[in-house]
Amino acid sequence: MNDKDVQRREELGPDRRQEISSLERRALLKLGFAISGVFLGGSVLSLVSVRKADAAGAPVIGGYPYNPHYTMVIRERHCIDCELCKEACVKTNGVPAYGYRTTILEKRRALEEGKFETTFMPVLCNHCNNPPCVRVCPTTATWKDKTTGIVGIYRPSLCIGCKTCMTACPYNARYFNEERRAIDKCDFCFASRLSKGEKTTACAAACPADVRVFGNLADHGDRVYRLLHAPETLIWVLRPETGAVPNVFYVNT
Amino acid sequence: MNTHLAGIFPRSGGLEARRSTTLTLTMALLALLAVAGIVAGIHSLVAGHEHTFGVSRGVPWGILIATYVFFVVISTGLCIVSSIGHVFGFKEFMPIAKRAVFLSIVNISTGFLVIAFEIESSWRMVVGNVVGANLTSNIWWMGTLYGFYLVLMVVEFVMLQKGRHGLASACGLAVLLTGIAANSNLGAVFGLLNGQWFWQGPYMPIYFVTSAATSGAVAIIFYTVLAYKVNGWQMSEAMKQSLGSVARLAVLMLAIIVFFTFWRTVAGVTGSAPGRHEALLALLNGPYRFNFWAGEVLLGLVLPLVLLLATRGRNINVLFVATLIAMVGMFFMRYDLVILGQLVPPYHGMGLVDYPEFYSYSPTLHEQLVVVGGAAFCGLFFLLGERFFRGHLVDSH
Amino acid sequence: MRIWLGVWTLAVALLIHPLSNAADKGGGKAAEPYDEDTYGPEAPVVWVKPVRSVIFEHRVHTMDAGLDCASCHDDLFEMSSGEVAEKDDFTMAAIYQGKYCGSCHDGSTAYNANTRCTTCHIGVRGHQRLERAQAEKGRAK
Numbered sequence: 001m002n003d004k005d006v007q008r009r010e011e012l013g014p015d016r017r018q019e020i021s022s023l024e025r026r027a028l029l030k031l032g033f034a035i036s037g038v039f040l041g042g043s044v045l046s047l048v049s050v051r052k053a054d055a056a057g058a059p060v061i062g063g064y065p066y067n068p069h070y071t072m073v074i075r076e077r078h079c080i081d082c083e084l085c086k087e088a089c090v091k092t093n094g095v096p097a098y099g100y101r102t103t104i105l106e107k108r109r110a111l112e113e114g115k116f117e118t119t120f121m122p123v124l125c126n127h128c129n130n131p132p133c134v135r136v137c138p139t140t141a142t143w144k145d146k147t148t149g150i151v152g153i154y155r156p157s158l159c160i161g162c163k164t165c166m167t168a169c170p171y172n173a174r175y176f177n178e179e180r181r182a183i184d185k186c187d188f189c190f191a192s193r194l195s196k197g198e199k200t201t202a203c204a205a206a207c208p209a210d211v212r213v214f215g216n217l218a219d220h221g222d223r224v225y226r227l228l229h230a231p232e233t234l235i236w237v238l239r240p241e242t243g244a245v246p247n248v249f250y251v252n253t
Numbered sequence: 254m255n256t257h258l259a260g261i262f263p264r265s266g267g268l269e270a271r272r273s274t275t276l277t278l279t280m281a282l283l284a285l286l287a288v289a290g291i292v293a294g295i296h297s298l299v300a301g302h303e304h305t306f307g308v309s310r311g312v313p314w315g316i317l318i319a320t321y322v323f324f325v326v327i328s329t330g331l332c333i334v335s336s337i338g339h340v341f342g343f344k345e346f347m348p349i350a351k352r353a354v355f356l357s358i359v360n361i362s363t364g365f366l367v368i369a370f371e372i373e374s375s376w377r378m379v380v381g382n383v384v385g386a387n388l389t390s391n392i393w394w395m396g397t398l399y400g401f402y403l404v405l406m407v408v409e410f411v412m413l414q415k416g417r418h419g420l421a422s423a424c425g426l427a428v429l430l431t432g433i434a435a436n437s438n439l440g441a442v443f444g445l446l447n448g449q450w451f452w453q454g455p456y457m458p459i460y461f462v463t464s465a466a467t468s469g470a471v472a473i474i475f476y477t478v479l480a481y482k483v484n485g486w487q488m489s490e491a492m493k494q495s496l497g498s499v500a501r502l503a504v505l506m507l508a509i510i511v512f513f514t515f516w517r518t519v520a521g522v523t524g525s526a527p528g529r530h531e532a533l534l535a536l537l538n539g540p541y542r543f544n545f546w547a548g549e550v551l552l553g554l555v556l557p558l559v560l561l562l563a564t565r566g567r568n569i570n571v572l573f574v575a576t577l578i579a580m581v582g583m584f585f586m587r588y589d590l591v592i593l594g595q596l597v598p599p600y601h602g603m604g605l606v607d608y609p610e611f612y613s614y615s616p617t618l619h620e621q622l623v624v625v626g627g628a629a630f631c632g633l634f635f636l637l638g639e640r641f642f643r644g645h646l647v648d649s650h
Numbered sequence: 651m652r653i654w655l656g657v658w659t660l661a662v663a664l665l666i667h668p669l670s671n672a673a674d675k676g677g678g679k680a681a682e683p684y685d686e687d688t689y690g691p692e693a694p695v696v697w698v699k700p701v702r703s704v705i706f707e708h709r710v711h712t713m714d715a716g717l718d719c720a721s722c723h724d725d726l727f728e729m730s731s732g733e734v735a736e737k738d739d740f741t742m743a744a745i746y747q748g749k750y751c752g753s754c755h756d757g758s759t760a761y762n763a764n765t766r767c768t769t770c771h772i773g774v775r776g777h778q779r780l781e782r783a784q785a786e787k788g789r790a791k
Contacts, residue, residue, distance in 0.1 A: 081773020082702045098303055099310070106775050108606045118768040118776070123600070132447055138393035139377070139385030158381040161373030163313035164392050170448030172599045175310045178301040181374045208701055209767075239599065241527070242447045607775060 066149035068216035070127065070188050072201070072248045073227045078209045079104065079120035088206035092192045099175035101125070101186040102203055122211060124203070125173035125186035126238065126246030127151045133165035133174060141182065149247065150190050156182035170242040188214070217247075227251060261414045267643025271484045276636070283633040290626010294370030297619045302373050305619040311612035312595045317371035319588040320624050322439065324364035324631065325399060326461065326587070329436040330469020331357035332406065332428055334499060339413070340425040345498035348491050352480070352645035353473050354410050354425075355638050360472075361403050363631040370623050391441040398435035402428060414642070436465050443594060450528035451521075451594040460513055467506035468583055470499050471557070475576035478569055480639045488569065500566025507558050507579070514554070528597040535611055536593055544585050553582020682713075689713045693784075696777055699735040703777035704770050706731075726750055 081104045089101050102124035109117045127144070131151050134143050141159035144151045153159060159182035166174045166183065177184035188194065189201040198205075204212040215224035228235060234252040270276075297305040308315040335353035338346030369375045378396070387393050405428045412421035437458035443449070444457025474496055481488050488496075521533035536545045560575035596611045616624070638645070684692050690708030697704045711717050727734055727750065734740050734750065745752035745763045751770075755763040772780070 078767060080701065080767055080771035081775050082771075083774045084701075104773070104775065105600060105603075105608060106606050106773070107604050109604060117766075118606075118772075120768065120773055120775075121600075121603075121605075135387075135389045136392060136442075136446070137385075138387055138390045138396060139381035140387045141381070141385060155385070158377060158385045160375060160377045160381050162392055163308075163373070164390075164442065166310065166313040167449060167595060168446045170599055172310065176302070176313070176373060178303050239448065244447070607779065 064218040065129065066147065067218040068148055069218040070148050070150055070247070071215060071217040071224045071228075072124070072188070072204070073213040073215075073224045074122055074248060074250045075211050075213065075227075075253060076121060076250045077119060077252060079122055079211045080209055081106065081120040082208060084206040084208060085122065085203035085212060088202040089186075092189060092202035093187075095184075096177060096179065099177065099184060101173075101184075121250075122203075123171060123173075123238070124248060125151060125169075125188075126171050126244065126248040127186075127188065128247065129245035130243060132168040132170065132242065132244055136164040136168045138162060138164070145190075148188075148190065148194075150188050151185070152187040152190060153183055153185065156180050156184075159183050170239045170244055171246075224249075227253065260416075261411055262641055263414070263643050267646040268484065268486050268639075269643065270640035276483060280633055280636055283629040283636070286629035287626045287633060290623045290629065291366070293619045293622035293626065294367075297370055297623070298373065298375070305617060307615050307617045307620060309612070309614070311598060311609075312592065312614040314591055314595060315371065315614060316588060316592075316616040316620050316624055317367050319584070319591040320627055321364045321368040321371065322591060323584050323587040324360045324367065324627065325439065326436065326465045327468045327472045327583075328357045328360035328364065329432045329462075329465040330467065331360060331472055332402075332432045332469070333466050334469040334473050334502070336425050336429045337502075339418070340422050340429060345495055347647055348489075348495040349473050349477060349499060351410075351413055351642070351647050352477060352638075353469070354406065354413060355642060355645060356472070356476055356635060358403065358406050358410060359631055359634040359638065361399060361406070362634070363627050365399075365403070366630060367623060367627040391438045391445055395435050395438040395442055398431050398438060402431045402435055405431060433462055433465075437462050443590070446594075448599065449594050450526050451532040451597065452590075453529075456513075456517065460517075463506065463509055463513060464583075464586070467503065467510050468580075470503035470506055471576045471579045471583070474499055474503065474572050475580055476635060478573040478576070480635070480644065481569075482573070483636070484639060484644070486644060493567075493569070496569070496572060497566040500561050500572060503576070503579075504558060504561050504566075507554055507561075511554050511558070514549070527602055531597045531601060531611075532593045535596060536589060540611065540613075541589055541593060544589050548582055548585025549589060551582070552578045553586055554579075557582070684709060684713060690719065694780065695731040696772070696780065697731070697735050698777070700740060701771075702774050703772055705772045705776070705780070706770070726753055 083104060085102060086100065086104065089095060093101060095101055102122060105121040105123055107119040107121055109119070111117050127150055129144075129149070131144055134151060137143075139155075139158040139160055141155045141157075142151065142153045142165060145154075161176060161181065161183070163176060163183070166172075166176070174183050174185045176182075189198070189203075193200070193202060200214045201212070204214040213223055213227060215222040217224050217228065219225060227233070228249055228251070230253065236250050237246045237248065238250070240246075293305075302308055306315060306317075331353040334346065335350045335357065337343050338348075338350040339354075372378065382393065382396060386397075405424060409421055409424035409428050412418075412424055440458035440461030443452035444454055446452055477492070477496060480486070518533060518537065521529045522537070524530065535541050557575040557579035560571050564571040566572060592614055596614075598609055598612055600608065601610070686692055689712040692709065695706040695708075697706075711722075712719075723729055740750060742763070744750060745755070748756060752763050754760045757765075761769075
C-alpha cells in the first residue's frame with residue numbers, strides 16, 4: 001500500500017475516521033488492516049483485511065475482495081464449550097477421530113482474590129487472505145478459491161503429503177487424512193453444505209449460543225458485515241503478526 | 254557399451270580395495286540394514302504415519318526430515334569442496350575432488366531415499382511436481398533443483414571419470430550453482446514460514462549454505478581417512494597436504510558456525526519474539542539441553558575445533574576422530590533445528606489452560622530404522638565406490 | 651555484617667509470624683469443616699442436559715452465600731438434581747424469565763444469568779477436568 005492509497009482512504013472515509021491518530025492507523029495498517037469502523041476511547045476498532053484488495057488493485061473502503069467473502073465472526077464470550085459444533089463438524093464432514101477441523105480452546109484470566117474467569121475460544125481455519133499454507137504447497141493441491149476466498153484442498157490427488165502447509169499454518173488448522181492420503185482441513189463446509197445450497201456451516205448451525213456467525217462480508221446487509229461494523233465493538237483476530245490476514249474475526253459483543 | 258563403462262569404471266591403476274571377510278561382512282550388514290530401513294519405510298507409507306511414526310499434527314516433521322537435511326546439506330557441502338579444486342583450480346583441493354563428487358551423489362541419494370518415506374504420499378511427486386508446479390513454494394524449488402542437481406552431478410562424475418576435465422569443470426560450476434540454490438531454498442523452506450518464529454527470517458537460507466560448506470569440509474576428511482583405513486591404503490603426501498588444507502577450511506567454517514550459533518542464541522534469549530524465545534529456552538535449559546550442550550556445542554563445535562587446532566590438521570587419526578564427532582554433532586544440529594521449530598504451539602502465551610507448553614516428539618522404531626537404513630545405504634555405497642572407482646584417485650594432469 | 655543481616659531477618663520473621671497466623675484465623679470460614687447435612691452435598695452437581703456441561707456447587711450458595719436448603723428446595727429445584735434436567739423448560743430462556751437459577755440470578759439478587767456464562771458453563775473441557783480431578787482424588791484415597 002502506498003501513501004496515496006492511505007490518503008485516499010482517509011479522504012473517502014467517514015468523518016469519524018479523523019479521530020484515529022495517524023500513528024495508530026499506521027500501526028494497524030502494518031498488520032494488514034484498514035480501519036473501517038470507529039475508534040472510541042482507544043479500544044473500539046473495526047478491522048478489515050485489505051491485503052488482497054490491494055493486490056487486486058482496487059482498494060475500496062469497506063469493500064472486500066471476494067463475493068461472497070465468506071467470513072466467520074466469533075462472539076467469543078458466549079461460548080460455553082458444549083462442543084456441539086465439533087460434533088456437527090465431524091458428522092457433516094466425515095472427520096476422522098485423529099483429526100479435527102475446529103476445536104475449542106480455553107483461556108483463563110486472573111480476577112482479584114485468586115478467582116479467575118474462563119473464556120472458551122473456538123478455533124478453525126481462518127481462510128486467510130494471504131494464506132501461508134497455499135504459498136508453500138509444492139504441487140498446488142491447495143489454493144484459495146478466487147470467488148469465495150475459501151482455502152481448500154481442491155486437488156487432493158496432487159497432495160504429496162510433505163506437510164509443509166501444516167508447519168506453515170499459523171493456526172494449526174490442517175491435518176493429514178490417512179484415508180484420503182492427503183491434507184484435510186475446514187472448507188467452511190463448502191463441499192458438504194454450501195455447494196448444496198445451505199447458507200451456513202455445520203458448526204454455526206449447531207451452536208446453541210449463537211457464537212459462530214457465518215456469512216458474506218461483501219454483503220452490507222449480512223449479519224457478519226453488521227457485526228463487524230457495529231459501533232463500540234472490539235474486534236480482534238488471532239496471530240495478526242504473521243501477516244496472514246485472517247477472515248475469522250473475534251468480537252466482544 | 255563396454256568401452257563406455259570401461260571409461261567410467263577404471264580396470265586398473267588407482268588403489269586396489271582390500272578384499273577381506275570383515276569388509277565383506279560389513280558390507281553385507283550395511284546392505285541388510287539398508288533393506289530393513291527400506292522395508293520399514295515402505296510399511297510406514299502403506300500403514301500411514303499415524304500408526305507408525307512419532308510425527309503428529311503439532312509436529313508433522315520428524316527425524317526423517319532432519320536426516321534428509323543432514324544428508325543433502327553434506328551433499329551440497331561435498332559439492333562445494335570438490336568445486337574449490339576442480340572448478341576453481343585450487344591445487345590443494347584437487348586430490349579430494351573426485352571422491353567428493355562421488356560421495357555427493359551418494360549423500361543426496363540417501364537424502365532422497367529417506368525423505369521418500371517422510372513424504373506420506375511421495376509417489377504422487379512424479380506427477381504432482383510437474384502438473385502442479387508452484388513457483389512460490391520453496392519446497393518445490395528445493396526438490397526440483399536438487400533433482401537437477403543429482404542429474405548434473407552424475408554427468409559431472411562421468412565426465413571426471415572419462416577424463417574430460419573441461420566439460421567436468423563446466424558441469425561442476427552448474428552443479429555448484431544449482432546445489433547452492435537448492436540448499437538455500439531448503440533453508441527458506443523453514444525461514445519463510447511466518448508463523449514459526451524459531452525459523453522465520455533470512456537467517457535460515459544463509460545458515461544452511463554456511464552449514465553446507467562446513468559439513469562438506471568435515472565429511473570429505475572423514476570419508477577419505479575412513480576409506481584409507483578400511484582398505485589399508487598408504488596416504489600420499491599430496492593427499493595428506495590436501496586434507497590439511499581442507500581441515501583449515503573446516504576450522505574456519507566451524508568457527509563461523511560458532512558465531513552463527515552464538516548470535517542466534519543471544520538474539521533469541523535477549524529478544525522476546527514470541528515462540529523463538531520459548532524454543533531457545535527449551536534448547537538451552539529445557540528438554541533439549543542435552544542435545545544442545547552435549548550434541549551441538551561439544552560434539553559439533555568445541556571438540557572438533559580444539560582437536561583440529563591442536564594438531565593443525567596434520568595427525569590423520571585425530572582428523573578422523575574430530576570429523577567423526579563433528580558429523581554426530583551436526584546430526585544433533587539438524588535434528589534440533591527441525592524439531593524445535595515446531596515445538597512451541599501456535600496459541601502459546603494466550604493464557605490457555607490444558608494447552609501444552611511444548612509439543613512433544615520422539616522417533617518411533619519405524620523412523621529409527623529408516624534413519625539407520627539411510628546411513629547404512631550411504632555407508633555401503635561409499636565402500637562400493639572405493640572398490641569400483643579404485644580410491645577415486647585424481648590423475649595429475 | 652552478613653550474620654547480623656541474618657539475625658535481624660530471623661527476628662523480624664519471628665515477630666511477624668504469629669500475626670500472620672492470627673490473620674489467617676480471622677478469615678474464619680476456611681477453617682470451618684463442610685457439613686453436608688447443613689450445606690448440602692459437597693460434590694458439585696454437573697448437568698449435561700439440555701447442554702453440556704453446567705456446574706452447580708452447594709458450597710458456594712449455602713456455606714459461602716448463606717442460603718439455606720429451603721431457599722431453593724423444593725420450590726425451584728427438586729432434591730434430585732437429575733429431575734430438573736428432564737424438564738422441557740430448563741432452558742436459558744426460562745431462566746431469563748426468572749425461573750430456576752433466574753429467580754436469584756436476575757442482576758439484583760445475584761449477577762444476571764445472561765452475564766458471566768462460563769462461571770456455571772464449565773463446558774466439556776471443564777467437566778473432563780473435574781472428572782480427572784475426582785479420579786485422582788479417588789486414587790489418592
